[in-house]
Amino acid sequence: MRATMGHSTHAVEARHRLPTSIEDLKRRLPRSKTKDLEKPFHLTSQDKSSSRCKLSLLKLILLLTISGTFVTLLYAPEVYNTNHLSSSGSGWIWGGSDTRYISNEDINWNDILAVTRKVGGKNELQGVGLLNLNNSEVEKWEKLMPDAKNIVLHLEYAARNDTWESLYPEWIDEEEETEVPVCPSLPSLRSPGTRLNLIVVKLPCRRTKNSNWSRDVARLHLQLAAAGLAASFKGNYSVHVLFISNCFPVPNLFTCKELVAREGNVWLYKPNLSVLRQKVQLPVGSCELAIPMRGKELVYAGNVHREAYATILHSAHVYVCGAIAAAQSIRMSGSTRDLVILVDETISGYHRSGLEAAGWKVRIIQRIRNPKAEKDAYNEWNYSKFRLWQLTDYDKIIFIDADLLILRNIDFLFGLPEITATGNNASLFNSGVMVVEPSNCTFQLLMDHINEIESYNGGDQGYLNEIFTWWHRIPRHMNFLKHFWVGDEEEKKKMKTMLFGADPPILYVLHYLGMKPWLCFRDYDCNWNFDIFHEFASDVAHERWWRVHDAMPEVLQQFCLLQSKQKAQLEFDRRQAEKANYTDGHWRIKVKDWRLKRCIDNVCNWKGMLKHWGENNWTDVEPYYNPTPPAVTATNKASLSGL
Numbered sequence: 001m002r003a004t005m006g007h008s009t010h011a012v013e014a015r016h017r018l019p020t021s022i023e024d025l026k027r028r029l030p031r032s033k034t035k036d037l038e039k040p041f042h043l044t045s046q047d048k049s050s051s052r053c054k055l056s057l058l059k060l061i062l063l064l065t066i067s068g069t070f071v072t073l074l075y076a077p078e079v080y081n082t083n084h085l086s087s088s089g090s091g092w093i094w095g096g097s098d099t100r101y102i103s104n105e106d107i108n109w110n111d112i113l114a115v116t117r118k119v120g121g122k123n124e125l126q127g128v129g130l131l132n133l134n135n136s137e138v139e140k141w142e143k144l145m146p147d148a149k150n151i152v153l154h155l156e157y158a159a160r161n162d163t164w165e166s167l168y169p170e171w172i173d174e175e176e177e178t179e180v181p182v183c184p185s186l187p188s189l190r191s192p193g194t195r196l197n198l199i200v201v202k203l204p205c206r207r208t209k210n211s212n213w214s215r216d217v218a219r220l221h222l223q224l225a226a227a228g229l230a231a232s233f234k235g236n237y238s239v240h241v242l243f244i245s246n247c248f249p250v251p252n253l254f255t256c257k258e259l260v261a262r263e264g265n266v267w268l269y270k271p272n273l274s275v276l277r278q279k280v281q282l283p284v285g286s287c288e289l290a291i292p293m294r295g296k297e298l299v300y301a302g303n304v305h306r307e308a309y310a311t312i313l314h315s316a317h318v319y320v321c322g323a324i325a326a327a328q329s330i331r332m333s334g335s336t337r338d339l340v341i342l343v344d345e346t347i348s349g350y351h352r353s354g355l356e357a358a359g360w361k362v363r364i365i366q367r368i369r370n371p372k373a374e375k376d377a378y379n380e381w382n383y384s385k386f387r388l389w390q391l392t393d394y395d396k397i398i399f400i401d402a403d404l405l406i407l408r409n410i411d412f413l414f415g416l417p418e419i420t421a422t423g424n425n426a427s428l429f430n431s432g433v434m435v436v437e438p439s440n441c442t443f444q445l446l447m448d449h450i451n452e453i454e455s456y457n458g459g460d461q462g463y464l465n466e467i468f469t470w471w472h473r474i475p476r477h478m479n480f481l482k483h484f485w486v487g488d489e490e491e492k493k494k495m496k497t498m499l500f501g502a503d504p505p506i507l508y509v510l511h512y513l514g515m516k517p518w519l520c521f522r523d524y525d526c527n528w529n530f531d532i533f534h535e536f537a538s539d540v541a542h543e544r545w546w547r548v549h550d551a552m553p554e555v556l557q558q559f560c561l562l563q564s565k566q567k568a569q570l571e572f573d574r575r576q577a578e579k580a581n582y583t584d585g586h587w588r589i590k591v592k593d594w595r596l597k598r599c600i601d602n603v604c605n606w607k608g609m610l611k612h613w614g615e616n617n618w619t620d621v622e623p624y625y626n627p628t629p630p631a632v633t634a635t636n637k638a639s640l641s642g643l
Helices: 022-028 031-038 045-075 109-119 135-144 217-232 273-280 320-332 349-357 383-390 411-415 440-448 460-467 490-501 531-536 539-551 554-560 564-580 606-612 634-639
Strands: 127-131 149-152 198-202 240-244 259-263 266-269 307-313 338-343 360-364 396-400 404-406 420-423 429-436 509-511
Touching: 109 135, 109 240, 109 259, 109 266, 127 135, 127 217, 135 149, 198 217, 217 240, 217 273, 307 320, 307 383, 320 338, 320 349, 320 404, 320 539, 320 554, 338 349, 338 383, 349 360, 349 554, 383 396, 383 429, 383 440, 383 460, 396 411, 404 539, 411 429, 429 460, 429 509, 440 460, 490 539, 539 554, 564 606
Parallel strands: 127 149, 127 198, 198 240, 307 338, 307 396, 338 360
Antiparallel strands: 240 266, 259 266, 396 429, 404 509, 420 429
């Protein structure tokens, strides 16, 4: 059923209208009663008494009909709803309004006046489209802007079965083996037939215990509809979009860089229309892929000097080797984009020299503490990832975790907007590979809500999913997890193993979950040492990582050497697997890893450590780790310039 939002001249649906003619009344009355209405109104004197009775009966019938119609109209569920009363006025919204779209935001008209002055002079504010305002709000707007051509915009509601889960399903058939994924269709705004300089939209913002304001279909629909209408105007003209909302608009649809003014709950944007046109052409949610799974190799030119790959290391040096291998894999894929790595003061000069030699441009940052994390917990400092948005010397960043390999060139992802990523669980994205558009004001947005927003997993991925609920799905081959689900059938496991080792590669990105390859002996995947880690174990994927390692210059391989403590830990774990008699039998493999014979710290007797393993002794103290290989010198770097 088509419905309208805002001030409507079609006040009531047909079945609720009052009778406006004798013919209407005849249709409403029983057939026996309508015969009297068909007679002429000329009455003779002898019929006066009976005529009076008939007239009284007619009046009674009319009164009952009108009263019944009024009561029906007043209490009809589509019309009678106290929520239809705007908190900023006394006007009702008639016409069967959908409660999902109702906004009870107060409107401060002084704020409206102050913000609209930023649009320009009176000559600038000519055509104004009003969306989702009620009758009294429209009347007040028209009094406030009497010289503008104010047009009430009508938008069909989204279907009732269009839920957030249908827009952002956990899984879609990316390979199109059984079906072609198709997104629900959200109605768009019809062109008003005249050019608009300003589009005004009042958004719902339901901050209740049982609702999630940022995952609201109606709220997203209104913003996409406004974006689509703004993008539809051609020529060298600007269009402003004004939102009335206590909750911030979708930050990667209408970006903070495009925010012209804000007063209270009034937000005024001047969007880049060419960029906006590209955004509204994307699928409405993750219900379809933003780029095809198959087809000819994707090609993208872009602005090479304004785009970069980026990662981050903080709190420990354990991922330095992984970051160096990731850089090696990017160069092996053929990409020449800049590589930027954010590190904090815990990453030593020695390790920074290795990162620089691998091609990373090292940026020193101050860590950002997660206020909801416990002290020394794994997630205490992972909000440091927000610093990515401060890399404003780049327009686009492809963020990658330091525990993955780029197997095929993914430069084409720079052509997609923020946030582009693979799906995770539920309606969420995986932040291990994602497209980011640096902006200081977006960084500030992330920081402003750091004490307010709850992360589903206590980490940065959960937090970012609460800010960027409108995201774009790319095939999981572009962030393929090294993981076997417990319920995977044997055929599925064989398929994944084939993908891990395919040469030439089929996967674009292989993401190493569980124990990392460089922290294992190279002889086998040490995830086999723990039954709970078997789901992450793959000798084929493990061997693939070591091929990239072996392609690195020897001066970089030294950053993947094992501490004595790690050697002892691996041997201890192997012995535990032997005691458990795991059927995979990896514990039987005789380790020949050449790194066993290389000592990089002050405690080289790793076998002696095993006698007291688990005790709180001096080997647990980090200062005893003192890498002996020299830092990479300028001469070393020069020899690596061809990488």
